[in-house]
Amino acid sequence: xxxxxxxxxxxxxxxxxxxxxxxxRELAGxxxxxxxxxxxxxxxxxxxxxxxxxxxxxIVTLVPEMAAExxxxxxxxxxxxxxxxxxxxLPVAHKxxxxxxxxxxxxxxxxxxxxxxxxxxxxVQRIKRAGAITIGKTNTPEFGAGSQTFNTVFxxxxxxxxxxxxxxxxxxxxxxxLACGMIPIADGSDMGGSLRNPAAFCNVVGxxxxxxxxxxxxxxxxxxxxxxxxxxxxSVSDLALLLSAIAGPDAQSPLSLPEPGDSFARPLDRxxxxxxxxxxxxxxxxxFDPRVRAVVDGQRxxxxxLGCIVEEAEPDFSGADFAFKTLRAWNSAATQGERMRANxxxxxxxxxxxxxxxxxxxxxxxxRAENLHGQIWRRFQAFLGSYEYFVLPTTQVAPFDVNQPYxxxxxxxxxxxxxxxxxxxxxxxxxxxxxxSVPAGFTPEGLPVGLQIVGRNQADFSVLQLAYAxxxxxxxxxxxxxxx
Numbered sequence: 001x002x003x004x005x006x007x008x009x010x011x012x013x014x015x016x017x018x019x020x021x022x023x024x025r026e027l028a029g030x031x032x033x034x035x036x037x038x039x040x041x042x043x044x045x046x047x048x049x050x051x052x053x054x055x056x057x058x059i060v061t062l063v064p065e066m067a068a069e070x071x072x073x074x075x076x077x078x079x080x081x082x083x084x085x086x087x088x089x090l091p092v093a094h095k096x097x098x099x100x101x102x103x104x105x106x107x108x109x110x111x112x113x114x115x116x117x118x119x120x121x122x123x124v125q126r127i128k129r130a131g132a133i134t135i136g137k138t139n140t141p142e143f144g145a146g147s148q149t150f151n152t153v154f155x156x157x158x159x160x161x162x163x164x165x166x167x168x169x170x171x172x173x174x175x176x177x178l179a180c181g182m183i184p185i186a187d188g189s190d191m192g193g194s195l196r197n198p199a200a201f202c203n204v205v206g207x208x209x210x211x212x213x214x215x216x217x218x219x220x221x222x223x224x225x226x227x228x229x230x231x232x233x234x235s236v237s238d239l240a241l242l243l244s245a246i247a248g249p250d251a252q253s254p255l256s257l258p259e260p261g262d263s264f265a266r267p268l269d270r271x272x273x274x275x276x277x278x279x280x281x282x283x284x285x286x287x288f289d290p291r292v293r294a295v296v297d298g299q300r301x302x303x304x305x306l307g308c309i310v311e312e313a314e315p316d317f318s319g320a321d322f323a324f325k326t327l328r329a330w331n332s333a334a335t336q337g338e339r340m341r342a343n344x345x346x347x348x349x350x351x352x353x354x355x356x357x358x359x360x361x362x363x364x365x366x367x368r369a370e371n372l373h374g375q376i377w378r379r380f381q382a383f384l385g386s387y388e389y390f391v392l393p394t395t396q397v398a399p400f401d402v403n404q405p406y407x408x409x410x411x412x413x414x415x416x417x418x419x420x421x422x423x424x425x426x427x428x429x430x431x432x433x434x435x436x437s438v439p440a441g442f443t444p445e446g447l448p449v450g451l452q453i454v455g456r457n458q459a460d461f462s463v464l465q466l467a468y469a470x471x472x473x474x475x476x477x478x479x480x481x482x483x484x
Contacts, residue, residue, distance in 0.1 A: 020048045020181035024238040025101050031089040038074040038089030049182045058176035060154040061104045062136040071131045086425035088131030093183050096137040097144050108142040108151035130245035138173030139234035145351045146195040147422050154403050161482035165399035168201035175202035184243045193226040194424025196437035200450020205239050205479035206232045207436045210458045214246050215253030225432040236468040238471035240264050268468035273307030280392035284422045287413035289397045295441040295449040296393045302473050319372035319425050326369035326431045335360025350418040380431040384456045394437040396424050402439045434460040436467045439477040
């Protein structure tokens, strides 16, 4: 529904950046009521991009002419009484790992700096079919490797709350574009935290959905649960709107789930009295920045005020380290190995090391990793037999220096690899349960902190319900970055 504020201030905001901070649902509603046209919405967002993007470097390929033509067609379809999709007229930018027909897709690599795909990937097809207007691509690290968004093609994307800090990654450009009002919805992907980490660092919402919820018929390992595409937005409600358009089964994806996407268009309100929540302790010795712990622990009372029963408890993650790193290295070697051998100098050192680690794996190593993978999954599901949710910090650290590739230590604990500072995310990736990052607060320096809500197996809607209740109780996500 349209808010009274949105309707009353529309005439003043239509030509100002304020329009760009209306929710996706409000914008879609105004377009349906013909109080705004798709072309007007596009023009406002292009103006915002022109004004803000040079400061943050979030959108790296822009196609204003193509978008203008699509917006014109959208308005003409509406004028002729066509049935409108749920995203009709909303501008969207796609992660630069997702292939887009006629629009450059670089994967953050100089090897693909001029690559223009001939067709859209499924997620792009679905977003377009729902009526959204593609305006360009958002920045990502090289081949999406690492939770810090920088590459040699476009450079680094900066955190809009502090331009000297990183925005996280790998869906970093998407998170910054949302936070800055340059787009109302965005797609991303997540293997080790790439939807959740940048959402936490940029005070927006990112949802790692259940594997198969948003199918990928092009996946090299069709049966792998490690990586999944998913939605990002400035609010849980807008995120659910986007998910309703991109979720649903696909005959070419063996893991795809049968529920139709429109099942996520339902109201998110829920009575949470008596719902049991497990509150994290230390994940078996994982280090956390005290500032992050303080913000997240400070929100425990919010869940209690919602009527939830909150207890300190956590599952056994033993074996997660070996399982995730082995399967990730195996995946990297399979997808990038031959190309890296032929173009080693074009790859960043951390990715080379990971690919080479994949080359050294034996069949016995992979078998052990899959064995541990199964054990961890079973323990986690048994744990959530007693609790409906597991709550923990999204990240172990606050946003760090944009010139630092990755943290070398957390709270004085030395780290062994470029992904060790993200265990709070990829411990959840290895079990595959749906997990969302929602804004939780700010450090004393004003840096965003995210809180992660993990639900039961394939209970994606349930996760959205608790996230929505938390968001409405705190309103932390309404704080905008100073750069806008």
